[in-house]
Amino acid sequence: MDTINFTEKFYEKYGNRSEKPVLFFSPGRVNLIGEHTDYNGGFVFPCALIYGTYLLIRKIKSNTLKFSTINFNEDYQTELKELFLNTGKKWINYPLGVINEFIKKGFKLSGLEFLYFGDVPNEAGLSSSASIEMVTAVALNEFLSASLDMLEMVKMSQKAENEFVGMNCGIMDQFAVAFGKKDHAIFLNCDSLLYENVPFILTDCSLIITNTNKRRGLTDSIYNERRSECDKAVELLQAYKPIRNLSELNTEDINILEKYIKDPIIRKRAKHVISENGRVIEAVGVLKNDNIIRFGQLMNQSHDSLKDDYEVTGTELDTLVYEGRKLPGVLGTRMTGFGFGGCTISIVRKADSAKFMTSLSAIYQKKTGLVPDFYQPEIGDGARRII
Numbered sequence: 001m002d003t004i005n006f007t008e009k010f011y012e013k014y015g016n017r018s019e020k021p022v023l024f025f026s027p028g029r030v031n032l033i034g035e036h037t038d039y040n041g042g043f044v045f046p047c048a049l050i051y052g053t054y055l056l057i058r059k060i061k062s063n064t065l066k067f068s069t070i071n072f073n074e075d076y077q078t079e080l081k082e083l084f085l086n087t088g089k090k091w092i093n094y095p096l097g098v099i100n101e102f103i104k105k106g107f108k109l110s111g112l113e114f115l116y117f118g119d120v121p122n123e124a125g126l127s128s129s130a131s132i133e134m135v136t137a138v139a140l141n142e143f144l145s146a147s148l149d150m151l152e153m154v155k156m157s158q159k160a161e162n163e164f165v166g167m168n169c170g171i172m173d174q175f176a177v178a179f180g181k182k183d184h185a186i187f188l189n190c191d192s193l194l195y196e197n198v199p200f201i202l203t204d205c206s207l208i209i210t211n212t213n214k215r216r217g218l219t220d221s222i223y224n225e226r227r228s229e230c231d232k233a234v235e236l237l238q239a240y241k242p243i244r245n246l247s248e249l250n251t252e253d254i255n256i257l258e259k260y261i262k263d264p265i266i267r268k269r270a271k272h273v274i275s276e277n278g279r280v281i282e283a284v285g286v287l288k289n290d291n292i293i294r295f296g297q298l299m300n301q302s303h304d305s306l307k308d309d310y311e312v313t314g315t316e317l318d319t320l321v322y323e324g325r326k327l328p329g330v331l332g333t334r335m336t337g338f339g340f341g342g343c344t345i346s347i348v349r350k351a352d353s354a355k356f357m358t359s360l361s362a363i364y365q366k367k368t369g370l371v372p373d374f375y376q377p378e379i380g381d382g383a384r385r386i387i
Contacts, residue, residue: 003023003387006023006054006070007020007023009070010058010113013113013115021058021113022057022058022139022142022143022385022387023056023387024055024056024057024385024386025054025384026055026131026134026135026178026382026384027048027050027052027131028053028120028131028177029047029048029049029130032046032185032299032345033045033276033279033283035306035335035336035339036226036306037190037277038169039170039190039227040190040230041190041247042189042245042246042277043190043280044172044176044186045185045187045188045284046176046185046188047176047185047200048176048177048179048180048380048381049180049377050378050379051126052118052120052135053117053118053131054135055139056114056115057112057113057114057139059143060111061111063110064078064080065079065112068114068115069116071116071117074090074091083100083104084100086165093165094129094136094161094165095114095133098136098160099140100160100164101137101157102137102144102146102156105146112143116132118131121343121373126337127176127337129167129173130174130176130177131177133161134153134157134174134177134382135383137157138383138384138385139385150178151178154174155171170190172190175195176382177382177383178383179195179197181197181382182380182381183199183200184199185198196284198284198288200379202347204350205331207345207346208356209344209376210320210324210344210357211375212344212370212372213371213373214316214340215341216338216341216342223338229265229266229269230245230246230269230273233246233261233266233267233269233270236260236266237249237257237270240253240256240259241253247273250277251278253274254274257270268309268310269309272306272309272310275305279298279301279305282294283298286298292331293331296347297331298332299347300325300334303317303321303333306334310339312338314339314340316341316364317335317340317344319363320333321334323364324356327360328349330347334346360372
């Protein structure tokens with residue numbers, strides 16, 4: 001949606017054309033490799049997308065907060081309060097949770113009008129929730145003259161999702177959305193929050209995101225279950241070494257898991273996290289040496305581990321991945337995001353990209369009855385004011 005049309009929608013919704021709203025943007029993200037490691041204090045390698053969430057916001061002379069979105073026919077209006085309560089399974093929880101974090105820090109809100117528009121597919125594993133959170137945080141930071149730095153807003157947005165929304169996510173999504181840089185991926189240590197922007201330019205290859213278009217059910221409980229399983233692994237492995245999280249171990253430690261973790265399920269969860277950290281570290285190294293072939297192989301290994309050891313893939317994702325690997329020009333393909341639906345990310349030779357999408361679409365429809373969507377994303381910058 002262009003800026004003029006978006007602004008016109010704002011005026012149609014709220015009136016008063018004499019006072020112009022301010023436009024902010026926050027991207028979605030795709031994780032190239034490093035899945036389910038962030039909440040285990042591990043390494044990830046995401047990048048921000050040019051898709052994301054746009055927010056027009058304007059002050060009003062009342063004690064009312066008004067929220068609307070072009071994506072859903074679901075408006076929300078509330079009087080200013082000391083703290084807000086979760087509204088159930090509604091999109092408004094994401095901005096309300098962020099607003100609560102500002103209130104907790106002692107910032108005083110005035111009346112505001114919000115209009116959101118997102119072109120990140122919902123429930124696709126591309127962090128539409130973190131995108132909404134961060135665009136809200138960046139806008140409020142300016143409107144309240146809060147002078148918070150970006151990292152503080154990242155932590156506030158993660159806390160809003162953990163405590164207000166109830167999704168016990170790690171920090172990767174909000175961090176990637178905030179600190180994205182055009183044509184770069186972010187090599188992030190989710191424990192120390194040290195990071196490096198690594199150039200990610202594929203000269204003769206394309207990044208292709210494929211959306212399964214499978215509606216995910218109640219996955220929050222499964223996500224929290226995986227976190228609990230990892231916590232249990234840490235508890236058991238403290239008999240081996242005084243660790244705070246699984247990512248303090250390295251791939252050489254995998255051979256001791258059977259001795260200290262008797263439960264095969266808990267053992268598999270630990271194996272995935274430890275091996276995935278190793279893959280991320282190697283992937284960044286080979287990328288810096290322009291070895292995209294090996295990078296693709298590591299993507300494939302990542303998906304295999306997510307399927308066999310972490311058990312978060314499912315028929316739809318596995319169909320896209322394993323059928324996709326058979327097609328010409330595919331260097332690597334894996335699920336990205338939480339799993340059980342959502343998207344895959346693939347590196348495909350540009351000469352084979354069109355055939356990859358048409359062939360995989362036909363195969364996937366035949367096997368699952370679902371029609372996939374394909375995106376060839378550009379890597380963009382992080383959350384910011386536009387005008």
